[in-house]
Amino acid sequence: MTTKHDFNSKVARAVFITLLIASAFALLILQPNFLLLVFAGIFFAVLLNYSASWFHKKIKLSYGLSLLLVIVLMFSIATALILLIGPSVGDQISKVIEIFPQSIEHLKETIKQTEIGRKFVDELPQNPADLLIGKSSSKIYTQVLGSFATTVGVLSNVFIIFVIGVFLAANPSLYRNGLLKLFSSTFQPRLAEVLDKAHETLSLWMFAKLISMTAVAILTTIGLLALGMPMPFALAVIAALFVFIPTIGPFIGLVPAVLIGLMQGTDMALYVLILYLSIQVIETYIITPMVEKRIVSLPPALTLLWLILFGILTGIFGMILATPLLATIIVFIDQLYVKDYLGNKT
Structure with a gap:
């Protein structure tokens, strides 16, 4: 038999979920960059907290020293990567950006070898980007990329995310308990369980993605080197980064590799396409199920629609954070x- 107390608790939870979703969408529409920066900071805090807790349990350091150790290790690894492979990858990425327009023109010339292809190419705008961003290209481009469109914007936002993450990870119980106090004492234990579940989901999802990205980077580098493709490290980095965006990310990362391969010949483009599709199959059906088996399952169609929504509203930065945000929302629902x-x- 349902008591009045149980009924009130259910109503309170329903109201909480409704307000949470409504507030999130209001912020997403009115101040999308602010919402994404906050969530990115929380995301980074979860990474720091999970890593620091692991060191705290394994080597018996205090949580504060464990957190400091994690931050020092992150900076050390990032610095080592920049010094060891940064110049090479940076040069290759610059070459990819430089050669990309030439590869598009080469693709046009290949298509124009047939009558239907000539008609199709003649209908295309002079600037291929107009297909994606229309006549008001600079205006829409700026809106889509937001403050991440410039180097200064990127650095400032990275700094904000870092500061938010460190402050949250330094004393997570302070913010967690503060949130719990906003609700009735009868609801607090259950909400605490859900927050722990969301924290676990984000942590596991993040480490699973890092494993998948690393595997894709290694497999792509080996494959491109074996094929004799130019700029293999840059293309592998691009492919790995786009793994972070599920469903459509790998296909976006495929485009520059195939276009550059086409400049080496149609056979090379075909080999690159087969390589990337093979790696995608391995990542989707072998690596991902192994590393994400304990994570909440995301319906593919819902994930795709969610990615498109965030891509329209916030650009590439929103698409990067769309999936972990969706996973968190699904946990609460x-x-x-x-x-x-x-x-x-x-």
Whole structure:
């Protein structure tokens, strides 16, 4: 029998979920960069907290020293990578950017070898980017990329994310308990469980993606070197970075490699296409299921629509954070609405 207290608890949880989703969408529409910066900071804090907690348990350091050790290790690894492979990868990425327009023109010339191809190319705008960003290209381009369109914007936002992450990770219980105090004492234990579940989901998702990205980078580098493709390290880095965006990311990372391969010949472009598709199959059906088996399952169609929405509203930065944000929202909906409010425990 449902008591009045149980009914009130269900109503409170339903109201909480509704307000949470409504507030998130309001911020997403009105101040998308602010919302994404906050979530990116939380995301980074989860990474720091998870890593520091691991060192705290394994080598018995205090949490504060463990957090400091994690930050020092991150900076050391980043500095080592920049010094060891940064110049080479940077030069190759510059060459990729420089050669990309030439590869598009080469693709046009290849297509124009047929009558249908000539008609198709003649209908294209002089600037291929107009297909994506229309006549008001500079205006829309700026809106899509937001403050991340310039180097200064990137550095300032990275700094903000770093500061938010460090402050949150330095004393997570302070912010967690502060959030819990906004709700009734009867609801606090359950909300604490859900917050822990969301924290675990984000942590596992992040490390799973890092493993997938590393595997894709290694496999792509080996494959491109074996094929004799130019700029293999830069193309491998691009492919690995786009793994962070599920469903459509790998296909975006495929484009520059195939276009540059086409400049080496149609056979090379075909080999590169086969290589990337093979790696995508390995990543999707072998690596990802192994490393993400404990993570909340995301429906592919919902994930794709969510990525498109964030791409339209916030650009590439939003697409990078769209999936972990969706995973977090699904945890809250599943735990508080489906299981608690609807009573569906399956």
